[in-house]
Amino acid sequence: MASTIPASAPSTFRGNDKLLLGIVLGVVTFWLFAGTTGTIAPNILADINGAYSDPVQKTWANPLIDVAAMNLAVSITALFSGMFIVVAGGLADRIGRVRISLIGNGLGILGSLMIVLATGPFALPLMLGGRAIQGLSAACIMPATMALVKTYWDGPGRQRAVSMWSIGSWGGSGLASIFGGYVATFVGWRWIFIASIVISVIAILLMRGTPESKVVQTSTSKFDLAGVLVFMVSMLALMVVLIFGSKIGWLTPTTIGLFAVAVIGLLFLLRIERRAAKPFINFDLFQNRTFTGATISNFLLNGTIGLLIVTQQLLQIAGGMKASDAGLLTIGYAVMIIAFIRIGEKLLQRFGPRQPMIWGSLIVGVASILLLPTNLLLSEYRWLAVVAYALFGLGLAFYATPSTDAALANLPADQAGAGSGIYKMASSLGGAIGAAISLALFTAFSSSGAQFIGDVLINQGRTDNTGIRQAAVIALLFNVVMVIIAVVSIMATVPKTRDRAEAHPVYPK
Structure with a gap:
């Protein structure tokens, strides 16, 4: 190393x-x-x-x-x-x-x-x-x-x-x-x-x-170029499948081939990284259950950004709102996430990471559920959106610092840097993949809709945008599922109690 x-x-x-x-x-x-x-x-x-x-x-x-x-x-x-x-x-x-x-x-x-x-x-x-x-x-x-x-x-x-x-x-x-x-x-x-x-x-x-700041390297370990290239090709292939699969056809040779490239590439990456002297992704860190649970839930909670993107487009495309008016509805998201992120730190100090991580995830889940009734009139739905966006920001604010602490506090000092890199990588990839799947579902169902959604949520007002409104429900349900998996991962891996370690600074995302 x-x-x-x-x-x-x-x-x-x-x-x-x-x-x-x-x-x-x-x-x-x-x-x-x-x-x-x-x-x-x-x-x-x-x-x-x-x-x-x-x-x-x-x-x-x-x-x-x-x-x-x-x-x-x-x-x-x-x-x-x-x-x-x-x-x-x-x-x-x-x-x-x-x-x-x-x-x-x-x-x-x-x-x-x-x-x-x-x-x-x-x-x-x-x-x-x-x-x-x-x-x-x-x-x-x-x-x-x-x-x-x-x-x-x-x-x-x-x-x-x-x-x-x-x-x-x-x-x-x-x-x-x-x-x-x-x-x-x-x-x-x-x-x-x-x-x-x-x-x-x-x-x-x-x-x-x-003045420049850097570290003096005392090792001659080679850069893990093979790992980076395999990871990049796998992720790009996966994103193309997620976004263009419905357009190309899910069972076409192109889609199946790209999916095979993604899966085989990720399996090959595991083999490369275990043999690398200085691995791009140190998979040994995932032997720590708390780090694993915090990183998985971090990936999933960042993926729920899709609910914000989908509903913003829903309000504009189906509701006819201007981008400025739709964007203004998210003011509560901004206020809550800025105002309450330090509260998450206080909750961490009092309860440890597990409870505020669960509370934050559940609040995000409530926000997702509040956005589901897209059958309502625009005048009613936009007020639901205001409340949901504010809760979305509150949930992420509660979750952020306790999750970072849970991921990094139990790692040895010489692994903290690698752990931090993987944790932040999970944030960005979670946002990218979560948004891609949410948008892919929204796009795929926008023209045809989903009849089983229409049997439960009967549209009020206009009916010419029924498919778009039902498509948004499908995408939002996906976000609810991500929240549920995040909560399960936290409950299964993060200890109920532990002694407080020195608080880590808040790392964005």
């Missing part, structure tokens, strides 16, 4: 507000700006594809970007972030955290520029390429900037810096729907990514000149 020795940081340099602002601005380019895409997807499609060929179903005969491809664009950023966050964190340690942070911001500029230019025959490759590069940007920025916070701040100053870092991530994600909805409605969706470019430039200017 590789060993490292911290490089001696310049003794005269301490973190300041200029550097901290640059760090936070870099973080929000992903959580706030890139995170708007789920809400503004209908605006993007309407702008790029032009007038609907079917105004009722809101579809196009020959779209430049179809709904399935847009679903991939929504999910691919978190997917690429999850696939490369561990690699980027290792590169930051090896070649410099400041350098990787600057590279991440540069990638953010490139990705946003490609999205801004997405039009005409090159709309699809520019959109997908830009969103993938935004994911690489986030993979660079998140671990590198957190390492800078740990290096250049101490004591109360570090606690303040971590809090600001967390507000940039949690606060950014909470405000993404509102911010994106208003900009897309009143200015134009491309201006979101133009603004992201400006923010990235400011972040680079603020961080330039910061």
